[in-house]
Amino acid sequence: MNVHSTEISSTQTDPGSKRELIIQATIRLISEYGFHGTPISMIAQEAGVGAGTIYRYFKDKDTLVLEIFKQVHCVFKKTLLHEYDANQTIRDRFLHLCRGIFQYGVQNPYEFKFIEQFYNSPYGTSLRREKFFCNCGDTGQDLPLEQVFAAGQAQQVIKDLPLAALIALTIGPIVFLVKDSIAGLIQLDQTTINSTLAACWEAIQQETDTNRQPGSTPSSPSTEEKP
Amino acid sequence: MNVHSTEISSTQTDPGSKRELIIQATIRLISEYGFHGTPISMIAQEAGVGAGTIYRYFKDKDTLVLEIFKQVHCVFKKTLLHEYDANQTIRDRFLHLCRGIFQYGVQNPYEFKFIEQFYNSPYGTSLRREKFFCNCGDTGQDLPLEQVFAAGQAQQVIKDLPLAALIALTIGPIVFLVKDSIAGLIQLDQTTINSTLAACWEAIQQETDTNRQPGSTPSSPSTEEKP
Amino acid sequence: MNVHSTEISSTQTDPGSKRELIIQATIRLISEYGFHGTPISMIAQEAGVGAGTIYRYFKDKDTLVLEIFKQVHCVFKKTLLHEYDANQTIRDRFLHLCRGIFQYGVQNPYEFKFIEQFYNSPYGTSLRREKFFCNCGDTGQDLPLEQVFAAGQAQQVIKDLPLAALIALTIGPIVFLVKDSIAGLIQLDQTTINSTLAACWEAIQQETDTNRQPGSTPSSPSTEEKP
Amino acid sequence: MNVHSTEISSTQTDPGSKRELIIQATIRLISEYGFHGTPISMIAQEAGVGAGTIYRYFKDKDTLVLEIFKQVHCVFKKTLLHEYDANQTIRDRFLHLCRGIFQYGVQNPYEFKFIEQFYNSPYGTSLRREKFFCNCGDTGQDLPLEQVFAAGQAQQVIKDLPLAALIALTIGPIVFLVKDSIAGLIQLDQTTINSTLAACWEAIQQETDTNRQPGSTPSSPSTEEKP
DNA sequence: CATGAATGAGCATTCATTCAT
DNA sequence: CATGAATGAATGCTCATTCAT
Numbered sequence: 001m002n003v004h005s006t007e008i009s010s011t012q013t014d015p016g017s018k019r020e021l022i023i024q025a026t027i028r029l030i031s032e033y034g035f036h037g038t039p040i041s042m043i044a045q046e047a048g049v050g051a052g053t054i055y056r057y058f059k060d061k062d063t064l065v066l067e068i069f070k071q072v073h074c075v076f077k078k079t080l081l082h083e084y085d086a087n088q089t090i091r092d093r094f095l096h097l098c099r100g101i102f103q104y105g106v107q108n109p110y111e112f113k114f115i116e117q118f119y120n121s122p123y124g125t126s127l128r129r130e131k132f133f134c135n136c137g138d139t140g141q142d143l144p145l146e147q148v149f150a151a152g153q154a155q156q157v158i159k160d161l162p163l164a165a166l167i168a169l170t171i172g173p174i175v176f177l178v179k180d181s182i183a184g185l186i187q188l189d190q191t192t193i194n195s196t197l198a199a200c201w202e203a204i205q206q207e208t209d210t211n212r213q214p215g216s217t218p219s220s221p222s223t224e225e226k227p
Numbered sequence: 228m229n230v231h232s233t234e235i236s237s238t239q240t241d242p243g244s245k246r247e248l249i250i251q252a253t254i255r256l257i258s259e260y261g262f263h264g265t266p267i268s269m270i271a272q273e274a275g276v277g278a279g280t281i282y283r284y285f286k287d288k289d290t291l292v293l294e295i296f297k298q299v300h301c302v303f304k305k306t307l308l309h310e311y312d313a314n315q316t317i318r319d320r321f322l323h324l325c326r327g328i329f330q331y332g333v334q335n336p337y338e339f340k341f342i343e344q345f346y347n348s349p350y351g352t353s354l355r356r357e358k359f360f361c362n363c364g365d366t367g368q369d370l371p372l373e374q375v376f377a378a379g380q381a382q383q384v385i386k387d388l389p390l391a392a393l394i395a396l397t398i399g400p401i402v403f404l405v406k407d408s409i410a411g412l413i414q415l416d417q418t419t420i421n422s423t424l425a426a427c428w429e430a431i432q433q434e435t436d437t438n439r440q441p442g443s444t445p446s447s448p449s450t451e452e453k454p
Numbered sequence: 455m456n457v458h459s460t461e462i463s464s465t466q467t468d469p470g471s472k473r474e475l476i477i478q479a480t481i482r483l484i485s486e487y488g489f490h491g492t493p494i495s496m497i498a499q500e501a502g503v504g505a506g507t508i509y510r511y512f513k514d515k516d517t518l519v520l521e522i523f524k525q526v527h528c529v530f531k532k533t534l535l536h537e538y539d540a541n542q543t544i545r546d547r548f549l550h551l552c553r554g555i556f557q558y559g560v561q562n563p564y565e566f567k568f569i570e571q572f573y574n575s576p577y578g579t580s581l582r583r584e585k586f587f588c589n590c591g592d593t594g595q596d597l598p599l600e601q602v603f604a605a606g607q608a609q610q611v612i613k614d615l616p617l618a619a620l621i622a623l624t625i626g627p628i629v630f631l632v633k634d635s636i637a638g639l640i641q642l643d644q645t646t647i648n649s650t651l652a653a654c655w656e657a658i659q660q661e662t663d664t665n666r667q668p669g670s671t672p673s674s675p676s677t678e679e680k681p
Numbered sequence: 682m683n684v685h686s687t688e689i690s691s692t693q694t695d696p697g698s699k700r701e702l703i704i705q706a707t708i709r710l711i712s713e714y715g716f717h718g719t720p721i722s723m724i725a726q727e728a729g730v731g732a733g734t735i736y737r738y739f740k741d742k743d744t745l746v747l748e749i750f751k752q753v754h755c756v757f758k759k760t761l762l763h764e765y766d767a768n769q770t771i772r773d774r775f776l777h778l779c780r781g782i783f784q785y786g787v788q789n790p791y792e793f794k795f796i797e798q799f800y801n802s803p804y805g806t807s808l809r810r811e812k813f814f815c816n817c818g819d820t821g822q823d824l825p826l827e828q829v830f831a832a833g834q835a836q837q838v839i840k841d842l843p844l845a846a847l848i849a850l851t852i853g854p855i856v857f858l859v860k861d862s863i864a865g866l867i868q869l870d871q872t873t874i875n876s877t878l879a880a881c882w883e884a885i886q887q888e889t890d891t892n893r894q895p896g897s898t899p900s901s902p903s904t905e906e907k908p
Numbered sequence: 909c910a911t912g913a914a915t916g917a918g919c920a921t922t923c924a925t926t927c928a929t
Numbered sequence: 930c931a932t933g934a935a936t937g938a939a940t941g942c943t944c945a946t947t948c949a950t
Contacts, residue, residue, distance in 0.1 A: 018914085032349060036262075040940075041941090050915040050916060051916070052917095120347065121261075164412060165426075169423065172395075174395075175399065176395035185391060192388070192389055195388055196388065199431060200396070266923055277933055278933065282926080283931075288925090488715070493945080494944070495945090505944095505945090507911070570801075613876070615876055615880065619873060622858040627849040630849035630852060639845060650850065653840065653884040656884050657854075699934085732921085734936070736922080742920065
């Protein structure tokens with residue numbers, strides 16, 4: 001009855017549908033110009049639809065952006081969790097998730113910057129504070145990265161820093177680099193990604209005697225968790 | 228004939244001048260509401276001047292923001308270089324600069340967010356790409372942090388990563404944390420700052436014989452082998 | 455070729471026809487929200503038809519309303535003339551017609567307010583000026599009330615006031631009261647209606663010796679004199 | 682500080698001020714086309730000002746109309762009360778007030794229709810129900826006409842009809858006639874006005890033996906109240 | 909015939925910029 | 930120099946109307 005839908009239906013990804021055209025145009029433009037820098041008329045033109053058409057699919061501009069964020073954020077989370085194994089070592093789980101962010105950013109630059117824009121908007125700030133995130137069908141628990149950090153700290157594999165600091169030490173560099181990559185300031189190949197991730201791990205790992213044993217390289221799997 | 232000046236005159240820091248009132252109001256408001264969320268009329272009111280007055284000092288809104296960015300960015304750089312000693316060790320110079328960013332962000336949240344806003348705008352992106360930055364009277368050389376990294380790599384104290392990656396590994400976490408701090412999501416005390424900076428250093432430092440045993444290859448994260 | 459019809463076909467009162475559904479919805483909505491406050495889409499929804507369907511029956515929104523007005527106005531006139539006997543006394547004919555307006559308004563509040571809305575619109579004003587009204591199959595003669603007034607004046611039963619004044623003195627109070635009734639500001643029972651009509655009659659009647667005789671009026675709601 | 686003012690300042694009637702130009706244009710246009718039929722752009726053009734200028738004086742379109750209504754309604758009430766003497770007979774007070782309405786309508790056709798439009802809008806309906814009217818500096822008591830009716834009923838000079846009916850019997854014809862006059866359907870001279878008012882009085886007056894004496898003409902002051 | 913998705917002109921409102929004072 | 934009233938282009942949004950299905 002109502003075409004405005006918060007549910008993410010399968011038709012949303014029909015690449016030819018007007019709705020999807022609007023979404024893609026919005027992501028592209030807002031990722032570049034920001035919410036207030038992107039008039040509806042510009043979205044309509046980029047999508048190749050009439051301005052009024054947008055309002056058949058979304059109640060207003062706010063809703064348009066919020067709904068796209070939810071959808072994009074969901075896909076983003078699902079991408080991270082693809083082939084994710086909670087039984088792997090802390091380090092491997094860390095690397096899996098972080099590499100996922102890298103890959104996602106490089107392969108979906110518009111979506112990545114869109115998420116960034118959203119997080120840095122007043123909207124996003126309150127989102128973060130209220131832990132509002134979309135559930136995507138999962139149990140609404142914390143981002144898996146936070147779980148990894150918590151588990152790692154429990155096992156004394158990860159430094160006893162505030163959670164925010166741990167996140168900053170990993171997400172910070174990744175986001176920074178991906179944005180530089182999107183801006184064309186650096187070419188992100190697998191080698192650079194891998195070495196950067198290794199560096200991130202070194203930043204947060206708890207150095208123990210075991211870790212300091214000769215031959216122990218920062219990037220070698222340690223077995224500190226199951227002694 | 229034209230009172231608009233790209234040059235940074237000495238009067239700009241006169242705290243009572245209208246120009247400075249306008250600048251301070253703009254920083255405060257744009258850091259909070261963003262460029263498009265801050266009308267000229269709001270700036271005029273916050274600054275306690277007439278709207279038309281702003282146009283005596285700045286050609287238009289774009290120029291206003293660009294000029295403020297240049298000025299703020301200069302002060303920021305100068306702050307970092309305060310008591311900076313190029314003869315210190317790589318690590319100390321690194322810590323001096325990074326701690327400076329932290330301090331600046333915590334003590335000047337409006338300016339910090341303003342710079343952030345600017346960097347994330349289309350304007351900022353092109354700026355970064357064109358290395359346009361203001362010279363601030365210095366010799367136009369690279370940011371000192373980049374010099375430290377280059378020197379550190381020459382001395383094999385710092386990993387052989389792309390410069391952009393090294394910057395990301397240090398600036399990324401700092402900016403991330405300062406923003407969280409400004410948003411009230413974390414309380415940044417000296418302990419947290421110090422341990423975070425130590426972590427950043429661990430992320431970028433080259434482990435040598437001096438530091439470690441030979442054969443240690445920081446850039447090989449390939450370790451998934453489980454013996 | 456053109457399904458739009460200015461003629462009032464017999465199907466218009468078929469209660470199940472789409473045309474009639476549209477008309478009823480329009481009357482209900484416009485009487486409440488006015489012409490500009492009632493979008494076509496709302497009419498379509500209320501009528502349970504597609505928006506495009508309305509344009510099969512009416513050329514455009516203006517035509518829709520004009521045609522409905524003609525139809526409603528016709529039915530209104532016919533209602534007034536029901537059981538109307540031109541051989542009755544002036545006073546009885548007057549009371550018959552006026553009571554008819556009261557009854558019609560109370561029983562058909564939507565239609566009544568619709569007519570009102572229309573009369574007060576620029577459209578209605580020009581209509582009144584041009585004496586354009588629909589003929590309803592009658593001989594296009596004046597409204598019967600005007601005939602009664604003319605006849606009454608000829609018989610010196612009704613004051614020698616301008617016709618417009620006589621109409622105002624009768625229609626004015628009735629419309630005013632019915633609107634208050636519809637708005638819920640007064641409960642219109644038969645007693646109030648009768649005494650109001652008696653008052654209207656007193657306003658326009660020519661006082662002669664004949665008229666002043668006691669008990670002279672058949673439907674005498676006029677018992678107010680206390681002998 | 683704030684140019685939006687609910688207070689009715691003396692400058693409002695400065696005929697050359699933009700504010701007054703806007704008000705006059707609004708009254709003229711809304712009286713003819715109604716609220717929804719009068720775009721802001723049309724008001725701006727009619728007033729000879731830019732569209733944005735209107736918003737310097739009024740918060741939004743609703744406020745514009747509401748404020749004008751208050752002002753016009755105040756002037757209207759003051760006009761009615763000009764030279765009004767509460768010590769006159771019921772009939773004279775009645776005639777004074779009703780004649781005032783006539784005069785006001787004939788001399789201020791735009792304002793008169795504007796008030797009409799407003800009363801017939803959803804806004805006006807709630808106004809009537811809530812007795813919200815502006816106080817105009819008076820004590821906020823009922824319209825004087827209602828007081829006259831109440832007093833007249835107490836003295837058995839006026840019929841014992843519901844208040845709404847009495848108002849309908851007087852205001853109804855007057856409004857009806859004035860509208861016809863404005864529409865050009867009738868020429869309202871003093872004779873017509875006087876005889877119509879006399880008729881209105883006959884409609885509502887309580888007929889006693891005294892009143893029935895020959896020679897008692899509607900327009901002559903009767904002394905029925907203080908026998 | 910009937911539909912409702914699509915359209916774009918039109919609306920209320922905001923805001924960067926100008927200019928008379 | 931400084932002001933802020935005035936402007937009109939631009940924005941988000943609505944809605945009468947069309948037309949492919």
